[in-house]
Amino acid sequence: MLKALQRWWKYVTAAFSSKVEEKADPKIQIEQAIEEAKKQHELLSQQAAAVVGNQKQLELKLGRAIEEVEKLQGSARQALLMADKATRAGDTGAATQYEDAAQSFAMKLVAEEASMKDLKGLHDQSITAAMAARKAVETNALNLQKQLAERSKLLSQLDNAKMQERMNAALSQMNELAPKGDVPSLAEVRDKIETRYAKALGESEIRTDSVGSKMMEVEKAQLDAEAASRLDALRVGLGLAPASVAPQATSTVEAGEAAAVPEAAPQEQVKEGGDA
Numbered sequence: 001m002l003k004a005l006q007r008w009w010k011y012v013t014a015a016f017s018s019k020v021e022e023k024a025d026p027k028i029q030i031e032q033a034i035e036e037a038k039k040q041h042e043l044l045s046q047q048a049a050a051v052v053g054n055q056k057q058l059e060l061k062l063g064r065a066i067e068e069v070e071k072l073q074g075s076a077r078q079a080l081l082m083a084d085k086a087t088r089a090g091d092t093g094a095a096t097q098y099e100d101a102a103q104s105f106a107m108k109l110v111a112e113e114a115s116m117k118d119l120k121g122l123h124d125q126s127i128t129a130a131m132a133a134r135k136a137v138e139t140n141a142l143n144l145q146k147q148l149a150e151r152s153k154l155l156s157q158l159d160n161a162k163m164q165e166r167m168n169a170a171l172s173q174m175n176e177l178a179p180k181g182d183v184p185s186l187a188e189v190r191d192k193i194e195t196r197y198a199k200a201l202g203e204s205e206i207r208t209d210s211v212g213s214k215m216m217e218v219e220k221a222q223l224d225a226e227a228a229s230r231l232d233a234l235r236v237g238l239g240l241a242p243a244s245v246a247p248q249a250t251s252t253v254e255a256g257e258a259a260a261v262p263e264a265a266p267q268e269q270v271k272e273g274g275d276a
Contacts, residue, residue, distance in 0.1 A: 041144050044136060058122050083102060
């Protein structure tokens with residue numbers, strides 16, 4: 001039962017983390033990663049500063065130890081010289097005291113040299129550690145610079161992705177606004193109109209080229225000719241020039257003669273009737 005609960009809890013935690021990861025804003029996550037990298041770099045810099053500070057402190061201690069050793073060495077030499085001088089002067093008591101003082105200086109000198117040796121070893125180690133710390137800080141600084149450059153690149157890619165998503169959404173909306181299956185599109189209506197127009201043109205050509213259309217053309221031409229002939233006869237009766245003769249070609253005299261001819265015909269008919 002306990003294992004089942006543990007598995008269920010792990011599943012819920014993983015599912016929740018997955019949902020949070022899906023809903024998380026990439027821009028915020030990028031800034032979080034950069035802030036974390038800066039924080040780590042700051043901590044590393046502080047640790048490196050502590051290592052370098054320890055080196056400096058050991059250098060100061062080692063310098064004081066060296067000075068103390070040199071001082072003890074000088075004191076021991078001076079005590080030996082004074083003991084030798086007292087011995088030559090026959091002052092045995094003073095010589096003994098100087099010898100004891102030299103012995104004390106020598107003991108301190110040995111202890112101080114041992115301490116100096118330890119400090120020198122620690123100092124050498126601190127130098128190596130300080131060099132490693134400086135190198136680690138420099139390497140991490142380069143990594144941080146790369147991450148900052150990567151952040152700019154990722155933010156640019158994120159902006160491009162958002163713009164592409166907006167374009168895709170706009171195109172999707174355009175597709176949703178397009179005519180559906182039950183409503184004809186403008187292209188379909190155009191195709192139908194062009195089909196009807198082409199069919200009408202085809203029928204017109206067929207009817208124009210048929211025998212019936214030719215017969216109608218012949219009949220129309222005959223009617224036109226008869227009408228033209230009839231109009232010419234009416235023009236002659238009225239003393240006008242036929243349509244086939246240009247108006248400029250008829251002179252005034254010819255027009256008068258043409259007008260006198262119809263008038264003579266009735267007189268001759270009346271005369272003939274009187275004789276009868």
